[in-house]
Amino acid sequence: MKRALKLVGLILLIILALLIIGGLFINYQGIPTYDVQKIDHQVISTPESIERGKKLVSMLCANCHKDHQTGKLTGTRMPDAPAEFGVIYSQNITQDKKYGIGEWTDGEILYLLRTGIKKDGKYAPPYMAKLPTMADEDIDAIISYLKSGDEMVAADPTPDYPCEPSLLTKILCRVAFKPLPFPAAKIELPDTSDKVALGKYLAHNLDCFSCHSADFKTNDFLQPELSAGYFGGGNLPLNLEGQLMPTSNLTPDMETGIGTWTAEQFVKAVKNGFVEGQEALRYPMTPYVYLTDDEAKAIYLYLKSIPSIKNKVDRAVIG
Ligand code: HEC
Ligand code: HEC
Structure with missing residues (x-):
């Protein structure tokens, strides 16, 4: 009986040790990385597409990315991200080449917005929005606005803070949250008369x-x-x-x-x-x-x- 108990205790100890090692490993490795599919994509901007993009960005991105003091999309601490996810900062998405997305190609922005995979392959957890069902024309409008030089997105060298995702976020990003597939076909705008x-x-x-x-x-x-x-x-x-x-x-x-x-x-x-x-x-x-x-x-x-x-x-x- 005693021996059996000892054995059970030993097994539990080994399981606990494995869990701790696994946790430390995931904590160290962080958010998983994926292959970035090269998307050959060049957006053609027009005054209309930039205006449409501004409207979409104001409704869909500014809430999270805007610094409410300056009105620019230089990123901010997100008080409404669940605390269990860690300390979350939205990033600088102005045209600044160092801190913003001035060096991102149209294809890289498109790929992130569709799938959730960033330029460097890191997965952006659910606290960053994705647009899997938006029409190609609307996503292009968003990209043309981001590159437009309008005051909300003009290059601004405000450094952004890296997110500090919790161990829970890192674990969930391995088992539950996954990138979305890049759409296989063009997504059309709806018929606006319907x-x-x-x-x-x-x-x-x-x-x-x-x-x-x-x-x-x-x-x-x-x-x-x-x-x-x-x-x-x-x-x-x-x-x-x-x-x-x-x-x-x-x-x-x-x-x-x-x-x-x-x-x-x-x-x-x-x-x-x-x-x-x-x-x-x-x-x-x-x-x-x-x-x-x-x-x-x-x-x-x-x-x-x-x-x-x-x-x-x-x-x-x-x-
Ligand atoms: C970030 C989350 C969020 C999003 C996105 C959102 N809503 Fe809401 N909505 C809420 C919450 C929370 C309330 C309740 C607010 C309150 O009780 O003061 C609400 C309330 C409403 C109400 C009032 C309903 C009532 O019975 O009083 C309407 C209408 C509404 N939303 C429509 C929309 C529409 C249309 C959209 C998209 C264009 C939208 N919402 C997007 C969170 C959201
Ligand atoms: C709910 C809040 C939220 C919304 C809405 C949101 N974002 Fe984000 N965004 C984030 C957070 C948080 C990050 C950082 C993610 C990370 O660390 O992986 C981020 C990261 C990014 C990045 C990567 C920047 C970098 O330097 O790595 C880009 C580009 C981006 N967002 C663009 C957009 C665009 C365009 C929209 C609107 C279509 C948008 N985001 C909507 C919160 C948001």
């Missing part, structure tokens, strides 16, 4: 679904409709104080969703950040001032066409 199709494209590519479904962990970024609780709300992004902010149910359910809302109410909520008779919408639901009324209305029409989910979400902040 409002529901346009609304679906915007609801997916402006990331509305990722916050407004059940949980970041069960979102499907390649096929957003397959995300658990698609647009049924209840996901818990963080606010700037690190508290959990429940997201609203945007399905057409009559009691718990937006079934009784008019298009005007919806447009006002999304663009101006307030709903009649209620406290203003709070961070991270920032007003989408760049959306046209037509685009916000298209999102509304699409949301009215998806299956209802009955899920009452309380607006109270948690934590």
Whole structure:
């Protein structure tokens, strides 16, 4: 009996030692590296594409990459990244050659935005956005804006801080989070005369679904409709104080969703950040001032066409 116990103890000790060695190894190795596929891609900029890119970058990238003191995309500490992920800094993405992305080719930027693999092969964990379903034309617009010299992205030599991902992030990046595949075919823009199709494209590519479904962990970024609780709300992004902010149910359910809302109410909520008779919408639901009324209305029409989910979400902040 004693011998058997000793043996069990020894085995447990060996397992523990192996776990510690494995943990130290992963901690030392850091975020995994992947092969970078060379993408031969040259974006042709026009004044229209730069303007379109500015609008997309303002809605999709500035929230994280902007220094709110200078208004430039020189990166900042992200207070709303979950603390378990480590200390996270968004990076300088101005045209500065040393600290920014002045030396990145169009193909390298495209490859990162599609797959999550950076120029040096390192994988950018989920705290950096990816655009797997955006139309080629829109991604090109983003790239032309990043290279445009506009004041938000003009070269600025502000050094950026490297992220300090936690051991948990490093482990998850080996077992759970993986780069996305580079699209095999061109992704076309939706037909803008089909409002529901346009609304679906915007609801997916402006990331509305990722916050407004059940949980970041069960979102499907390649096929957003397959995300658990698609647009049924209840996901818990963080606010700037690190508290959990429940997201609203945007399905057409009559009691718990937006079934009784008019298009005007919806447009006002999304663009101006307030709903009649209620406290203003709070961070991270920032007003989408760049959306046209037509685009916000298209999102509304699409949301009215998806299956209802009955899920009452309380607006109270948690934590
Ligand atoms: C939710 C926050 C968030 C959003 C939204 C976001 N980023 Fe990032 N981005 C980050 C973080 C954090 C990093 C650093 C990742 C790392 O250390 O691997 C990063 C890294 C990058 C890098 C690599 C920079 C370098 O020097 O290594 C580029 C380029 C970039 N982002 C561009 C963009 C663009 C373009 C958009 C909009 C389409 C965008 N990001 C949206 C947080 C974000
Ligand atoms: C970063 C996460 C996030 C993203 C992205 C996001 N939302 Fe929200 N949204 C929220 C949160 C959180 C609330 C609740 C805010 C509150 O209670 O003050 C909210 C509230 C709303 C409301 C109010 C609903 C109600 O019942 O009061 C509407 C409408 C809305 N969002 C639409 C959108 C649309 C459309 C998009 C995309 C263009 C979008 N949201 C993107 C987090 C997000």
